[in-house]
Amino acid sequence: MKEKFITIHSTCVPLEIENIDTDQIIPARFLKATDKIGFGKNLFADWRYQSNGEENKDFILNNPAYKGAILLAGKNFGCGSSREHAAWAIAGYGFRVVISSYFADIFRNNALNNSILPIIVSEDDLSMLFDKVKSNPATQLQIDLPSQTVTLSDNSWSCSFEINPYKKECLLKGYDDIDFALSNRLLIEEWEKKA
Amino acid sequence: MNTLFDKIWDKHIIHSIENGPTQLYIDRHYCHEVTSPQAFEGLRMRGLKVFRPEKTICTPDHNIPTINQELPIADPVSRQQVDTLTSNANAFGLTLYPLGHELNGIIHVMGPENGYTLPGMTIVCGDSHTSTHGAFGAVAFGIGTSEVEMVLASQTILQPKPLKMRITVNGELAPNVTAKDLVLYIISQVGTGGATGYFIEFAGEAIRKLNMEERMTVCNMSIEMGARGGLIAPDETTIAYLKDKPFAPKNSEWDKSVAYWQTLKSDDNAVFDKELAFEASDIEPMITYGTNPGMGIGISQSIPSIDQIDETSKVSFLKSLDYMGFTPDQSLLGKPVDYVFLGSCTNGRLEDFRAFASYIKGKKKSENLTVWLVPGSQKVLKQIQQEGIDKILTEAGFELRQPGCSACLAMNDDKVPAGKYALSTSNRNFEGRQGPGARTLLCGPLVAAAAAVHGVITDPRSV
Numbered sequence: 001m002k003e004k005f006i007t008i009h010s011t012c013v014p015l016e017i018e019n020i021d022t023d024q025i026i027p028a029r030f031l032k033a034t035d036k037i038g039f040g041k042n043l044f045a046d047w048r049y050q051s052n053g054e055e056n057k058d059f060i061l062n063n064p065a066y067k068g069a070i071l072l073a074g075k076n077f078g079c080g081s082s083r084e085h086a087a088w089a090i091a092g093y094g095f096r097v098v099i100s101s102y103f104a105d106i107f108r109n110n111a112l113n114n115s116i117l118p119i120i121v122s123e124d125d126l127s128m129l130f131d132k133v134k135s136n137p138a139t140q141l142q143i144d145l146p147s148q149t150v151t152l153s154d155n156s157w158s159c160s161f162e163i164n165p166y167k168k169e170c171l172l173k174g175y176d177d178i179d180f181a182l183s184n185r186l187l188i189e190e191w192e193k194k195a
Numbered sequence: 196m197n198t199l200f201d202k203i204w205d206k207h208i209i210h211s212i213e214n215g216p217t218q219l220y221i222d223r224h225y226c227h228e229v230t231s232p233q234a235f236e237g238l239r240m241r242g243l244k245v246f247r248p249e250k251t252i253c254t255p256d257h258n259i260p261t262i263n264q265e266l267p268i269a270d271p272v273s274r275q276q277v278d279t280l281t282s283n284a285n286a287f288g289l290t291l292y293p294l295g296h297e298l299n300g301i302i303h304v305m306g307p308e309n310g311y312t313l314p315g316m317t318i319v320c321g322d323s324h325t326s327t328h329g330a331f332g333a334v335a336f337g338i339g340t341s342e343v344e345m346v347l348a349s350q351t352i353l354q355p356k357p358l359k360m361r362i363t364v365n366g367e368l369a370p371n372v373t374a375k376d377l378v379l380y381i382i383s384q385v386g387t388g389g390a391t392g393y394f395i396e397f398a399g400e401a402i403r404k405l406n407m408e409e410r411m412t413v414c415n416m417s418i419e420m421g422a423r424g425g426l427i428a429p430d431e432t433t434i435a436y437l438k439d440k441p442f443a444p445k446n447s448e449w450d451k452s453v454a455y456w457q458t459l460k461s462d463d464n465a466v467f468d469k470e471l472a473f474e475a476s477d478i479e480p481m482i483t484y485g486t487n488p489g490m491g492i493g494i495s496q497s498i499p500s501i502d503q504i505d506e507t508s509k510v511s512f513l514k515s516l517d518y519m520g521f522t523p524d525q526s527l528l529g530k531p532v533d534y535v536f537l538g539s540c541t542n543g544r545l546e547d548f549r550a551f552a553s554y555i556k557g558k559k560k561s562e563n564l565t566v567w568l569v570p571g572s573q574k575v576l577k578q579i580q581q582e583g584i585d586k587i588l589t590e591a592g593f594e595l596r597q598p599g600c601s602a603c604l605a606m607n608d609d610k611v612p613a614g615k616y617a618l619s620t621s622n623r624n625f626e627g628r629q630g631p632g633a634r635t636l637l638c639g640p641l642v643a644a645a646a647a648v649h650g651v652i653t654d655p656r657s658v
Contacts (some may be wrong), residue, residue: 018511019387019487023625028604032258032272034232034279046627051613074511076388079421079487080625081604082323083230084339102391105357105423106323110339123507164355166215177341178241181349184218187209188246188351191220 003115005171008096008143009153011068014133015060020073021080022107026089028081039085040092061093065137069096072129076100077118078107087114097143099150101126112167113177117143119150119161128157145171198359198465199428200394203334207317209351216353222316223328224346225302226253226289228280229606230321234344235283245287247350252311253284254292256301258606261569261596264294273607287347300572300598303327303540307411308574310440314429314456319346324540324622326417329426330410331433332459334394336424357423358392358468361461363399366475371656373550374409375542375620375639377401378416379481379491381473387489391421393469396461401475402427407436408546415541416622419488428460480655482527483624483637485515490624494642494654497526518626519634520614527636527652534617535566535647536629537640539603542620543571545578547640552587554644554655560592561650567609568593569601593647605630618646 030042047059055062071090077100078086087110090098096116101123103111111118121129132152133139140153145168151158163171170176197205209218231253238245245251255277260268268274277294284291292298298305303324306312312328318335319325321343328335338352346352362381395417397410405413410427417425434453437443444452479493492498500523504512516522537543537551548570560566568588570576576598579585585595602609603621605628611617613632620643624635636652645653 016510017514018508019489021487021623021625023604023623023628027627027631028257028606029631031229031606032276034276035236036233046631051631076391076421079388079391080323080418080623082321082325082337082339084233084321084341087339102388104388104391104421106337106339109342109354113339113341127507164215166212177353178237178345178348181218181345181351181353182243184210184351185349187218188220188349191209195220 004174005096005115005117005145007145008069009140010070011066011138011140012070012072012129012133013060013066013068014072014130016074016130018074019076019079022078022083022086023080025078025086026083031083031085036088038092039089040094043089043093069094070141070143071095071098072126072133073098073100075102075123077103078111079104082106084110084114087111087116091116099126099129112171115171117145117171119143121150121159121161125159196462196464196466198461198467199332199396199426199459200334200359202459203315203317204356216355218351218353219317220351221319221346222250223311223318224251225306225318225320225325226251226343227257227302227320227322228255228276229257230340231283231343232276232279233340234321234347235287237344238287238347241348243348245289245347248288250350251289251347252306253280253289254299254302254305255280255294257600257604259294259599260607261599261601261609264597297573300574301540301543301600303415304543304571304575307331308440308572310437310443313437313443313452314433314459319352323418324415326422326424327411327415327540329414329417329424330407332426332429332456334424334426337418357394359396360390360393360422360469360471361396361398361467363470363472364397364401364475365399365472366401367404368401368475368478371641372478372480373639373641374405374412376478376481377475378413379483379488379637380478382416382420382488383481383491384473385420385471385489387419387487388421389489390417393422395422395425396467397425397427399472403430406546407432408544411544412541416488419622429456480639480642482642482652484519484521484527485512486518486624486626488622488624488637490515491637494528494652497524498522500524528654530652531563531616531650532618532646532652533564533615534611535564535643536569536602536617536619536621537643538567538569538571538601539621540571540600541622542640543569543575545575547620548575548579548584550640551644552584554641555591555593555648556587558591558648560647563650564647566593566647567596567602569596570598572598602629604628605633611635618643618652
């Protein structure tokens with residue numbers, strides 16, 4: 001059973017860069033672990049830390065004004081490598097939601113399999129959200145999975161987002177795909193006999 | 196009226212969830228050391244066995260040294276990861292080709308060359324470059340570790356069905372323009388995320404004329420435009436390649452298989468969600484200048500000017516050029532290079548070493564740079580030796596390393612230092628991909644060879 005996802009009310013971290021690939025989310029040299037823990041400290045490592053290990057003050061994660069469980073990111077977030085370590089790093093850091101105008105396919109699956117909700121909004125809405133959050137870091141968003149809506153907490157803007165009903169159910173109830181896959185074992189064996 | 200993709204996908208459906216993903220049977224699962232340990236651990240925690248152990252093939256490739264493979268791996272963390280693959284393969288009864296085995300190599304090189312990849316299959320691996328296997332007319336795509344666990348547990352996967360795109364390349368490639376140039380050109384036109392949500396079928400005269408190794412190079416890079424995968428319908432070239440491969444079907448099974456493979460093509464009136472067409476004659480040797488594979492230009496062209504970039508992308512474009520130490524409108528010809536890398540699942544096959552050797556034969560390696568030549572597998576290394584390519588390389592001052600993923604993602608010691616320029620035949624030029632601060636320019640084997648000899652970026656057609 002995984003962590004259930006229902007609603008999130010949080011400030012956002014705005015990372016206004018396009019095509020953020022999974023090598024930036026978690027560089028390959030951190031992929032040597034054989035477990036899933038501890039990746040959060042190396043999230044965006046090459047942007048977040050200088051080569052001497054000190055924090056890079058210019059990077060948004062090191063700006064104390066920006067905190068929260070929601071990451072706002074430029075289009076095509078999570079492109080590149082299939083490494084699920086990227087999702088583990090994002091979850092490990094404490095993000096529960098990533099909002100962008102679109103996501104790379106493998107990353108989107110990996111996020112959903114780790115109870116991270118990837119929310120797609122239009123390019124215009126994304127641009128508006130970046131402006132709002134950058135001008136006021138205290139801007140809060142309400143994410144409601146049951147009604148599939150994302151709302152600015154001053155109610156000045158709200159929009160619905162897509163998620164397929166199966167994945168929504170999995171997130172709401174904390175189910176995972178493997179339980180489902182195995183429940184069809186007889187169908188799998190029948191398929192094999194026909195093949 | 197179906198596309199080839201539909202035919203293969205539909206044949207493998209176990210169950211379709213209404214308004215949800217499809218549960219798909221997987222014929223072949225490839226497994227390496229980096230994305231699998233947590234999946235095996237998950238099986239243990241659930242008390243499960245591997246459902247169909249004979250369908251999974253394991254080999255270490257990402258995290259292994261490319262020199263002194265006979266010795267224990269020096270980095271204890273890398274060694275532990277490689278050892279974990281061995282112990283998991285043994286514990287769960289899976290086929291493993293360990294370091295030093297004659298079939299060991301990059302998983303997307305060793306699988307096809309041994310006949311583990313066949314037309315009509317569904318193929319997955321915890322690696323985005325699984326798209327490589329689409330060259331055989333297979334539906335092959337990369338997956339995450341939770342999905343690796345699902346495949347180990349059930350031999351199935353839950354996936355939303357992607358949209359379908361056909362990319363047709365008409366005409367013939369000019370001399371000295373390689374399959375890598377072809378695919379870098381397509382990505383530069385489509386963009387790094389332009390095929391997100393799609394599965395591509397590559398078609399047209401220029402694609403049909405490619406041999407299997409070249410087709411693998413093209414399909415390999417499908418993911419670099421965001422596609423779920425890319426495939427090419429099997430034909431006589433495919434069948435001739437597979438004949439007598441160690442694990443390909445034999446005797447009457449072979450005849451039966453060939454008869455089936457010959458049916459694997461999109462119907463004449465098949466409908467694709469998107470169609471794109473390109474002319475092969477428009478393509479010249481390619482090179483990338485930025486930090487994603489879509490940022491590519493013909494080698495005789497200049498980096499785009501800022502006016503050519505969309506308003507919303509300008510910040511990312513300039514950030515990328517700043518990282519690379521380039522400016523808009525700059526030409527890259529004559530630019531000194533510090534490293535050259537020939538290898539990876541994109542360009543680590545015999546054809547790539549033949550191309551490299553054809554250029555450097557009778558010339559000398561430039562003393563100003565470091566060159567890593569890394570065969571994609573033990574078999575490729577052996578072929579290089581059997582053809583005498585190794586002698587041509589040695590006479591020109593080059594050395595061959597041992598097989599592995601190497602500098603493509605620099606998980607081992609093959610790292611490009613910060614600020615240095617690497618001309619690389621691999622697949623990704625992301626920031627830090629080849630080492631923290633490393634600056635990568637992607638290209639094909641001929642552009643790499645020209646730089647290895649001249650020390651600067653050189654048009655291989657000119658010298």
